[in-house]
């Protein structure tokens with residue numbers, strides 16, 4: 163009889179949801195009661211909405227349990243492991259049962275995420291058991307040439323997953339063709355888009371896949387050094403990367419004459435970012451690795467000609483690298499079989515915001531936004547109405563309801579005014595104010611602008627001031643036109659992608675939600691009831707019991723009325739703070 | 755830059771600022787002397803040790819490595835990670851990334867400001883907590899999120915956030931009491 167395996171999901175999201183407590187409880191049970199099973203850990207399978215997750219694999223199959231706390235952990239170990247009766251009501255996914263979460267996996271194709279949630283990321287054997295380092299061994303044993311590798315990557319149609327969408331093979335060819343004594347490969351793990359966590363999950367769940375992709379890239383372009391630039395907010399990813407790098411060195415995947423390829427020497431180290439969004443931009447990133455302020459530089463020269471320390475450098479995103487070993491093992495055609503004519507393969511998306519099934523999904527390119535949000539994502543929280551989805555983070559835009567059948571590929575998404583971006587998908591419902599969203603993003607880019615270009619530094623500040631005014635009930639006629647004018651100048655006169663794309667969230671919301679801007683400016687109303695200064699609070703006479711709670715809590719003492727008598731709010735002093743609304747136990751405050 | 759720190763520091767903290775213990779810096783400087791791109795790791799190491807980068811540390815690193823003071827200051831003020839002033843024992847990082855913003859992260863900051871009686875970026879009187887907003891902690895599917903030390907707390911409400919703070923405070927008080935008993 164094979165021993166039963168119990169695997170706890172310990173990615174950052176699992177840990178935040180209480181995964182460690184569950185793990186420790188199960189460990190304690192195993193030791194105290196001397197129960198025979200193997201306890202292991204893995205990272206995130208993408209089902210963040212069901213964390214903490216525990217998988218039990220026994221002779222009959224694999225059972226994934228969701229929403230597990232310490233109490234439920236005791237129950238499933240007791241029932242399933244000891245008495246061999248699975249606890250059906252906690253199972254969220256299994257080949258043996260249908261569950262309400264099955265839709266989350268239907269339609270997903272896992273290439274980049276192939277191992278995430280299936281292996282212990284701190285165990286090299288488990289990676290190797292799933293075709294790990296086979297691509298690299300093939301290259302060494304079959305003598306696949308640099309040019310052949312690059313041709314394979316080109317034929318797969320893989321485009322950069324960091325947001326730009328530049329063909330990866332082409333970039334590698336430029337770097338190969340640059341003659342130099344030293345060359346570098348860099349993995350961009352800065353993941354600055356707030357609201358996206360694809361790269362974190364990949365690094366935490368399958369660090370060797372990214373490292374193997376980098377080693378292959380290094381071989382293909384003739385690189386002598388490698389750097390992974392990872393943001394400091396991801397301590398677990400950094401730990402696991404360092405563990406994986408040490409294992410790779412010991413196993414001879416890094417070092418000198420790697421796998422017997424004479425002259426192929428490479429080491430890779432992790433460089434911790436220091437907190438600046440602009441350092442995700444490739445030239446700024448390299449300045450930061452060199453220990454300078456992370457300010458972007460003019461291109462050309464492109465990194466492929468003169469990058470890190472002035473040497474030819476190839477820089478790719480985490481997800482781009484994770485796809486490479488799969489493409490080498492399975493062939494470019496297998497990858498290109500997924501996707502559309504111009505956007506091949508699969509893409510990982512982080513579903514967040516007002517969505518039921520928030521988590522990580524990998525889908526073939528060309529799938530529609532509707533399918534992702536309503537089939538995989540399960541629709542909108544509390545069954546509210548879908549309003550828009552934000553793609554591409556601070557550089558992207560909001561796609562409204564009437565474009566929800568847009569297929570997800572580079573060109574179709576660009577046509578809406580948003581961008582594919584790195585894969586953040588923030589879903590918004592009727593309670594999200596689009597003017598406030600635009601203000602939020604501008605606030606972000608304005609603070610993160612490095613200050614080099616005048617239009618980006620000052621233009622974003624002026625746009626932010628206008629948007630803040632609009633949200634504070636001080637909007638004026640002509641504000642929308644001013645925003646548009648500033649937006650075009652900032653786009654034209656900025657050096658790097660930060661400034662060139664910073665106005666996108668404003669422009670797309672003006673394009674699709676102009677009526678909301680006008681309601682703010684002309685009627686001084688926020689249709690989503692989100693901008694506090696634009697709300698009016700009123701006591702509903704039929705509901706008010708005269709309990710005085712609102713009057714007692716009002717910070718500016720503007721609510722009148724004696725005990726057991728009808729209260730009313732004096733509007734001229736009201737600061738729209740909403741305290742009365744949240745404190746009233748009788749739903750007697752109306753907001754409009 | 756993202757985090758704007760406010761200069762009015764409670765007394766407890768300013769005392770600490772006057773005599774930072776710089777003895778750990780020497781080996782750090784030795785380790786990174788003459789290495790390419792050493793400035794950021796040096797600053798990160800210093801901050802790891804002391805919680806912030808005091809003026810004396812700047813001078814010591816500059817003397818030890820030959821890096822210009824102005825270059826160091828330029829880099830230290832460019833990145834939001836670096837602090838030039840001491841902070842509270844526990845740094846509360848409340849996420850205000852897109853996903854958390856959409857899920858009403860401002861309510862969390864409001865509640866914590868009220869409980870701790872500080873504004874965003876400030877440190878409490880007792881030096882136990884510093885409240886900060888950050889851009890994204892990468893746990894967006896559990897929004898709204900905050901991080902204290904290495905611990906991440908997800909799916910917060912204003913109540914649950916305040917509860918976490920209370921528990922830490924009780925724990926800290928206990929530890930203080932125990933250590934003062936030992937001293938006696």
Ligand SMILES: Cc1cc2nc3c(=O)[nH]c(=O)nc-3n(C[C@H](O)[C@H](O)[C@H](O)COP(=O)(O)O)c2cc1C
Nearest residue numbers: 322323324350353354442443444478479482659660
């Ligand atoms: C402001 C700004 C921020 C960026 N942030 C990131 C990032 O966090 N991660 C990333 O992979 N690429 C980021 N990029 C894109 C990189 O400059 C670069 O195009 C990418 O790393 C190349 O890798 P790829 O071809 O594999 O996509 C950013 C670009 C800009 C302009």
Ligand code: FES
Nearest residue numbers: 849851854891894
């Ligand atoms: S937006 Fe808050 S954790 Fe990502």
